[in-house]
Amino acid sequence: MGGKSGPSNNQMVQFQMEQARKAEQKENLRQARLDQGKGAIDELFGPDNFGDEFFNKYKDASLNYALPQLEGQYDTAKSGMTADLARAGLLRSSSAGYAQGLLENQNAVNEGGLRAKADTDTAALRQSIASQQQQAYNQLYQTEDPTVAANTAANSAANAQLTQPNTGALGDMFKPIVIGLGSAAAPVYGASQANSYLNPKSPMGSGSYTQTG
Amino acid sequence: MCDPVSMIGLALSVGMAYANYAAQQDMANQQQAANDSWVDYQRRQAADFQRRDEALRKNAEAARTSSLEELAPDKQKKAQENEEARLKEDLSSEDLANMEKGDPNTLASKLLSGQEGAGDYAKTNIQAQIQQAAIEARQRIQALAAVQSYGGSQFGLTNRANSILNASGQDIRLAGNERAGELAAYNVAKAVEPIKIVQHGGQSLGAGAAAGAQIAGGGLGNAMAAGMAST
Numbered sequence: 465m466g467g468k469s470g471p472s473n474n475q476m477v478q479f480q481m482e483q484a485r486k487a488e489q490k491e492n493l494r495q496a497r498l499d500q501g502k503g504a505i506d507e508l509f510g511p512d513n514f515g516d517e518f519f520n521k522y523k524d525a526s527l528n529y530a531l532p533q534l535e536g537q538y539d540t541a542k543s544g545m546t547a548d549l550a551r552a553g554l555l556r557s558s559s560a561g562y563a564q565g566l567l568e569n570q571n572a573v574n575e576g577g578l579r580a581k582a583d584t585d586t587a588a589l590r591q592s593i594a595s596q597q598q599q600a601y602n603q604l605y606q607t608e609d610p611t612v613a614a615n616t617a618a619n620s621a622a623n624a625q626l627t628q629p630n631t632g633a634l635g636d637m638f639k640p641i642v643i644g645l646g647s648a649a650a651p652v653y654g655a656s657q658a659n660s661y662l663n664p665k666s667p668m669g670s671g672s673y674t675q676t677g
Numbered sequence: 678m679c680d681p682v683s684m685i686g687l688a689l690s691v692g693m694a695y696a697n698y699a700a701q702q703d704m705a706n707q708q709q710a711a712n713d714s715w716v717d718y719q720r721r722q723a724a725d726f727q728r729r730d731e732a733l734r735k736n737a738e739a740a741r742t743s744s745l746e747e748l749a750p751d752k753q754k755k756a757q758e759n760e761e762a763r764l765k766e767d768l769s770s771e772d773l774a775n776m777e778k779g780d781p782n783t784l785a786s787k788l789l790s791g792q793e794g795a796g797d798y799a800k801t802n803i804q805a806q807i808q809q810a811a812i813e814a815r816q817r818i819q820a821l822a823a824v825q826s827y828g829g830s831q832f833g834l835t836n837r838a839n840s841i842l843n844a845s846g847q848d849i850r851l852a853g854n855e856r857a858g859e860l861a862a863y864n865v866a867k868a869v870e871p872i873k874i875v876q877h878g879g880q881s882l883g884a885g886a887a888a889g890a891q892i893a894g895g896g897l898g899n900a901m902a903a904g905m906a907s908t
Binding site: 594 | 814839
């Protein structure tokens with residue numbers, strides 16, 4: 465008879481839970497990709513590829529370009545000074561020592577300046593590499609944007625809600641039947657229908673009914 | 678009064694009412710169970726989310742505090758001193774360092790051609806002036822090293838701080854990104870509705886009871902009328 469109750473939106477809820485499970489699985493996979501991606505970037509820009517050896521090579525190249533020029537100018541200046549001192553007859557005097565001290569001082573300070581510049585240039589290279597690493601991170605995070613993943617998951621559940629089945633009551637599907645009340649029930653059902661329900665199925669059977677169709 | 682039809686109708690009415698009550702009770706129980714199940718689900722999801730979120734937050738917090746520790750004044754000072762010492766050696770040649778120390782071979786190599794045959798006094802005087810020049814040059818270079826160590830050198834304070842903050846920033850960003858993803862996934866779980874139990878054909882029970890009562894009432898009336906007629 466009627467009055468049987470049951471979960472009317474069960475499928476809908478199951479679908480929502482499935483979407484939630486999928487969203488969680490997707491997020492786990494996304495995080496795994498993020499970790500893997502970050503690890504790959506860290507390794508790519510790490511000490512194995514961009515360690516002190518790499519930067520020292522750059523600095524040495526810079527110095528190997530600049531220092532020979534300084535050395536050449538130093539030699540020229542030293543030769544000129546030697547000649548000048550010799551011409552003035554001051555080669556073995558304390559004045560020569562003074563002039564030589566000035567030359568050595570200038571040479572050392574100039575070399576220090578060139579070495580400092582090579583070092584700051586190398587620092588700039590480090591910053592440049594770090595900037596590239598940041599860009600690689602940016603691209604990784606853009607690729608694995610959680611907002612996109614969130615919207616996708618939320619929309620899939622929201623769209624499902626738009627198409628949820630009708631969960632309202634079905635209304636009267638069966639008319640009340642009173643057994644053994646032929647005359648009273650007849651106006652309601654019609655005598656013939658009521659009688660047909662009450663006909664025994666077999667000569668041995670009782671007066672129960674079955675409804676078909 | 679004791680018409681069997683009336684009695685049957687009355688019994689039917691009571692039976693239908695009871696069946697209706699039982700069905701409603703069953704539905705209420707099922708709904709309660711569904712609600713309990715939903716609350717359990719939501720509670721579990723919330724707890725899982727809170728646990729994961731807290732773990733990620735701790736990752737970010739660890740990265741932040743670690744960077745702050747590295748940027749503490751004592752560590753910054755130590756780093757600056759180390760960098761200054763590195764630069765002091767790195768910015769000057771070994772030759773200059775030897776001159777500064779008064780290494781005789783290095784100082785002798787700095788003599789001009791023609792000075793080798795000078796007297797000891799003159800040579801000593803010249804070499805002393807060269808050594809003094811080297812000392813002064815080294816002092817200037819040391820000052821340069823100190824300046825560089827605060828700023829733009831390879832491991833100077835500026836670059837060191839940037840490097841530390843970049844590293845921790847990426848860890849914090851990763852944690853933040855993952856937290857956002859976790860929240861998004863949790864929001865989907867949070868949107869899961871409770872199961873709503875609906876009584877199918879519930880009204881037919883009530884209608885059945887009403888019809889039964891009507892029939893019983895009718896039967897009872899007929900019986901009473903018949904009784905009155907016979908008297």
